[in-house]
Amino acid sequence: MNIIVCVKHVPETAEADIKIDSEEKSIELSGLVFDINEWDNYALEEAVLLKEKHGGTVTAITVGSEDSESTLRKCLARGSDKAIRLTDKRFEESDSYAIAKILHSVIKNLPFDLILTGVQADDVGYAMVGPILAGLLGIPHATMVKKIELSDGASKVNRELEGGLEEVVELKLPALFSIQTGINEPRYVSIMGIRKAMQKEIKVLSLGDLELNKNDVGVAGSWIKIEKIYVPPAEKQTEYIEGSPEEVATKIIEIIKSRGLI
Amino acid sequence: MAEHRRGDLRDITHEMLSKGRELAEKNGASLTALLLGHDIKGFASKLTDQANEVWVVDDLRLKNFNAEAYQRILSSLITEYKPLLTLIGHTAFGVDLAPRLAIELGIPLTTDCLDIDFEGGVLSVIRQMYGGKVNAEALLKEAESYIVTIRPAAFEAKEGEPLGGEIVDVASSLKEDVKNKKFIEYVEPSVGDVDVTAAEIIIAIGRGIKDKDNITLVQELADALGGVLACSRPIVDKEWLPKDRQVGTSGKTVKPKLYIAMGISGAFQHVAGMKSSDLVFVVNKDAKAPFFSVADYGVINDMFKIVPALKNKIYEIKTIT
Structure with missing residues (x-):
């Protein structure tokens, strides 16, 4: 069982104070902590679990800058056997479509039975790369996967639908699954794992190594171009309660009481 | 479509x-x-x-x-x-x-x-x-x-x-059977001990809870208010609370009279499940948490300071009355 996991190196923004840069096309990235995309973290763990059960190899692959090396090291430390970094200035501003083309140009020449991606990326959240890549490769896919069972040449997966409902779908292998969070419990990196990972080689490729030209990637090879970003307008007139925790608590209780809820 | x-x-x-x-x-x-x-x-x-x-x-x-x-x-x-x-x-x-x-x-x-x-x-x-x-x-x-x-x-x-x-x-253009992908069945969500959709008061927790052991703190507040404890997706992903407590698109849709969110950033998937609540309080130390934009009242502060203060206040009232 050869498994390829596509990962992305993203800034952690859930609890960070983010600022829009002066050109209003991006946020200020300096000062932010980068890590593996949360969905990809579950995808990587699932790949390693499947390898442990069925044997084979796991290859982690990313499109990103030199900095994304740390995310690949993490993948290697957590059980990935190989890692490939696709880095080129001309890949910048690629949208999901262009990223999928870049990944495709490499993956099509690799042996694989299964490709795992996260459902979406923390930063841009299109949820497109996985199914587009499957389309380019001409292999079956399932998105939002919460459970995988593999048998000879076939797979059975649970897809997460709305309201807690799931659907079970059968697909032929090779296939691509986009993985939903919560499918497993990602392991912590062991010291041994980190040591071993430091010795593994990360293969680095750029545009010249791929069967693509510069019009296939970056803005020219993309469908989507960001024109402007801004802080979303508030939907409600929010009243902010200030003061010490005691003062805040007193005010909250007053409001709740006035509504007859206590 | x-x-x-x-x-x-x-x-x-x-x-x-x-x-x-x-x-x-x-x-x-x-x-x-x-x-x-x-x-x-x-x-x-x-x-x-x-x-x-x-x-x-x-x-x-x-x-x-x-x-x-x-x-x-x-x-x-x-x-x-x-x-x-x-x-x-x-x-x-x-x-x-x-x-x-x-x-x-x-x-x-x-x-x-x-x-x-x-x-x-x-x-x-x-x-x-x-x-x-x-x-x-x-x-x-x-x-x-x-x-x-x-x-x-x-x-x-x-x-x-x-x-x-x-x-x-319109005539179906499916000439042959679909071979690569086959629907098998639906799997129903599990039913738990608490029905959050019926609750009038909900205290919900998110990533800000940090540790499973901290849940008790908020559970006590929920009990004191006569409400139920619910959560956003990361809490269920970590298996700290069962799936039936999850509010959002892939969980439950709730319409309580009072919704207090503690340490939840307010991703759209969560907000979609509680938008129809009558009265919404959001407590988060990140002033830029998107949840504030749909709150009636916002508190920019650490939930671990606000939760105990609230609990004390409620105990005070209950002892007097």
């Missing part, structure tokens, strides 16, 4: 038709509702007021949603009729279908949109990034046809003058 599941049209269908109608009127286009399924005449007659035409493709193999089967039919229809715009829900179904459809047809796609408009023939959209902390205005590459997936509840399903659309039967 109309969306339905297990005998019901889904809300996103009406929301897309409402926005589609507005765009069609503005651009001198006509609006078609496309229904794929089996034995779906009932749905068709429900949609005639909301579209200029309702196209029905009836095929036993379309009984349950299947992205592969849907893609084949949609790609042949889009190739033949070249619609200016195809709208698909950004739902579990749409996410499985739209990207691959776009790549097969070579039609630009963008996803999870909150708004769409045409600017001189080019499609312009608004969507969110960084968990809802930022809105982005984006343009699609100029093309004759576009595909967009629409975020659920982004548009209100407005009732306009009935359009009296005609129902058109």
Whole structure:
């Protein structure tokens, strides 16, 4: 069982104070902590679990800058056997479509039975790369996967639908699954794992190594171009309660009481 | 593309038709509702007021949603009729279908949109990034046809003058059986001890809780208020609380009289499940948490300072009375 996991190196923004840069096309990235995309973290763990059960190899692959090396090291430390970094200035501003083309140009020449991606990326959240890549490769896919069972040449997966409902779908292998969070419990990196990972080689490729030209990637090879970003307008007139925790608590209780809820 | 599941049209269908109608009127286009399924005449007659035409493709193999089967039919229809715009829900179904459809047809796609408009023939959209902390205005590459997936509840399903659309039967273009992807069955969500959808008071926790052991603190507050404890997705992903406590698109939809969110950033998927709450308090130490924008009252402070203070206050009141 050869498994390829596509990962992305993203800034952690859930609890960070983010600022829009002066050109209003991006946020200020300096000062932010980068890590593996949360969905990809579950995808990587699932790949390693499947390898442990069925044997084979796991290859982690990313499109990103030199900095994304740390995310690949993490993948290697957590059980990935190989890692490939696709880095080129001309890949910048690629949208999901262009990223999928870049990944495709490499993956099509690799042996694989299964490709795992996260459902979406923390930063841009299109949820497109996985199914587009499957389309380019001409292999079956399932998105939002919460459970995988593999048998000879076939797979059975649970897809997460709305309201807690799931659907079970059968697909032929090779296939691509986009993985939903919560499918497993990602392991912590062991010291041994980190040591071993430091010795593994990360293969680095750029545009010249791929069967693509510069019009296939970056803005020219993309469908989507960001024109402007801004802080979303508030939907409600929010009243902010200030003061010490005691003062805040007193005010909250007053409001709740006035509504007859206590 | 109309969306339905297990005998019901889904809300996103009406929301897309409402926005589609507005765009069609503005651009001198006509609006078609496309229904794929089996034995779906009932749905068709429900949609005639909301579209200029309702196209029905009836095929036993379309009984349950299947992205592969849907893609084949949609790609042949889009190739033949070249619609200016195809709208698909950004739902579990749409996410499985739209990207691959776009790549097969070579039609630009963008996803999870909150708004769409045409600017001189080019499609312009608004969507969110960084968990809802930022809105982005984006343009699609100029093309004759576009595909967009629409975020659920982004548009209100407005009732306009009935359009009296005609129902058109369209022959299924599925020549052979779908081989690569087969629907097997639905798996129902598990039923737990507490029904959060029936609760009048909900205290909800998110990532900000940090550790499983801290949950007791908030549970005590919920008990003191006579409410129930609920949560956002990361808490269930970590298995700190059971799935039936999860509020949001992939969990429960709640409408309590009081909703207090502690340490939840307010990703759209969570907010979609509690938007109809009467009174909303949001406590978060991150002043830029998107949740504040839908709160009646906001507290920019550490939940671990506010929770004990609230609990003490309630105990005080209870001892007096």
